[in-house]
Amino acid sequence: MNMTRSLSAVALAIGMTCGPALLAAEGTDAPLFFEGDMVSETAGCVLANQFAHGDVVVFRVRVLDATGAQLGDDDLASLTVSLPDGQSFDMHYGGHPPGDDLDFYWTVTWMIPDDYPTGTLGYHVTATGKDGATHDWAPFHMPPSTLTIIPG
Template structure:
C-alpha cells in the first residue's frame, strides 16, 4: 500500500512540474512575441536657433524641434527611414516627422534621426503642451512620452512672463 501512495505522489509531483514548465514556456513565447512587435522610441525637444539646445519652455515665435530615434529591439538597429514617426500634440495636431542627418549637409559621420519643427504662435495656448510620439513599421509599433515631471514637460509661456523674470 505504501508503495502505491509513494508512486501516486511521485506521479502527481511530476505532472505538476511538467504542467508548470509548459505554462512558463507559453508565457515566454507570448512575451517574446509581443517584444517582436515593438519599437523602442526615445528623444527630446530642443529650440531651433544657434545650435540645438535642450529646452522645455517656449514662447510665441519660438520653433520647437522634436528629435526622435526609433530602434528595433530584435536587431538593435535604427528602424528604416521609410517608417512612419508622428508627434501627437494635446491640441489635436499630428506632426509627421522626417528622417535625416543632423546637422544636415555635414559630410562627417553624424547621427540620423527623425525631426519636425512646430512654430509657437500667438494663438498657441499657454501652459503645458502634452505630446507623445508613435513609430510604426512593418506591423511593429512603439510610443514615447516625456516624464510626467514639470521640468520635463513642454510648456508654452506668455512672453510677458519671460520678460519679467529676465529683469
C-alpha cells in the same frame, strides 16, 4: 520572465536612471525603443523644454528595434508627433546637422502660434511599421521635463 518583459524592464530602468527617454512600446511582441528630446531651432539646437510664442520647437526622436538597430524611413512607414489639441506632424528621417550628417534620427519642427495657450503641453509619438502596426511613446510627464509654453 519572458524576453519581452526582460527587455521592457531593462529599458524602463535605463530610462528612469539615465535621463533620456528610453522606453519599450507596450502591447507588441517586437518592442521598439524610443529616445527623444526637444531643442530650440533659434538657439542652435540647444536642449530646452520652455518655449515662448513664436519660438520653433524641434522634436527629435530615435527609434531602435529589440536588437538595438536604428530604424529609419526604410524600416518604418511613418513617425508622427501628436499634440493634445489634435494637431499632428509627420517626422522626417535624415542626417544632422544638415550637410555634416554626424547623426541620423527623426525630426519635425513646430512654430508655436502667438495665440497658443500657455502652460505644460504633453505630446506623444506614434511609429507606424510597414505592416501598419503602431507603437506609441510619450516622454516623461514631470513638469521640469515637459514641453512648457511661456508668454513671449
